[in-house]
Amino acid sequence: MRWRRVVLVGFMASGKTTVGAALARRLGWRLIDIDAELVAREGRSVQEIFAAEGEAAFRGLEARAVRDALDEREVVVVPGGGWAAAAEGRIHALPADTFTVWLRVSAEAAVARARASSVVRPLLAGTDPMTTASALLAEREPFYAPARLHLEAEEKSPDHLAVNIASQMQSSLPRS
Numbered sequence: 001m002r003w004r005r006v007v008l009v010g011f012m013a014s015g016k017t018t019v020g021a022a023l024a025r026r027l028g029w030r031l032i033d034i035d036a037e038l039v040a041r042e043g044r045s046v047q048e049i050f051a052a053e054g055e056a057a058f059r060g061l062e063a064r065a066v067r068d069a070l071d072e073r074e075v076v077v078v079p080g081g082g083w084a085a086a087a088e089g090r091i092h093a094l095p096a097d098t099f100t101v102w103l104r105v106s107a108e109a110a111v112a113r114a115r116a117s118s119v120v121r122p123l124l125a126g127t128d129p130m131t132t133a134s135a136l137l138a139e140r141e142p143f144y145a146p147a148r149l150h151l152e153a154e155e156k157s158p159d160h161l162a163v164n165i166a167s168q169m170q171s172s173l174p175r176s
């Protein structure tokens with residue numbers, strides 16, 4: 001396998017953290033979940049960082065943590081859902097030996113999953129999460145689209161998605 005790392009992108013609650021963990025187990029690679037990394041570095045939750053510092057500051061911390069993660073090999077890197085869309089060309093700028101995956105979900109599924117999960121997503125915490133999610137998803141999709149592999153992530157289990165990703169990695173090579 002010539003791929004050195006994987007980056008999973010997709011909307012909030014598309015399953016990046018869950019699928020990333022399953023994929024890391026399958027590959028025997030390390031998971032670097034950037035939200036978890038920021039919580040560990042900052043000693044407070046994503047919600048608290050957003051509340052105290054604002055979104056722009058959060059994006060700065062996030063960008064730095066992703067840059068650090070990209071120095072590693074044999075890692076599954078899971079940025080938060082906003083990383084790919086926070087600046088132009090983020091996926092294009094990744095090292096060529098990075099396998100990129102977009103986990104696709106509808107706004108409806110994202111909101112339902114976010115509602116059912118215990119993690120607070122500050123951008124969906126308002127009074128009308130469905131309207132917010134629809135607008136944000138439409139805005140972000142063009143940023144996720146340069147990912148090499150697009151997977152529908154609503155119907156299949158995290159393990160099934162991880163098997164699919166690992167198999168596509170086995171059967172392809174980075175451009176040299």
Ligand SMILES: Nc1ncnc2c1ncn2[C@@H]1O[C@H](COP(=O)(O)OP(=O)(O)OP(=O)(O)O)[C@@H](O)[C@H]1O
Nearest residue numbers: 012013014015016017018080081113117156157158
């Ligand atoms: N393929 C799946 N099928 C059903 N439920 C899933 C699937 N993937 C993830 N989930 C569930 O959806 C919720 C959100 O998943 P997860 O936290 O992995 O999303 P995320 O993309 O990392 O979100 P964020 O960008 O906000 O960190 C969790 O409760 C998880 O168990």
Ligand SMILES: O=C(O)C1=C[C@@H](O)[C@@H](O)[C@H](O)C1
Nearest residue numbers: 012035046080081082121122
């Ligand atoms: O999509 C987003 O903008 C976010 C996703 C989460 O992973 C967190 O990084 C935070 O809630 C913001």
Ligand SMILES: [Mg+2]
Nearest residue numbers: 016017035080
């Ligand atoms: Mg996550």
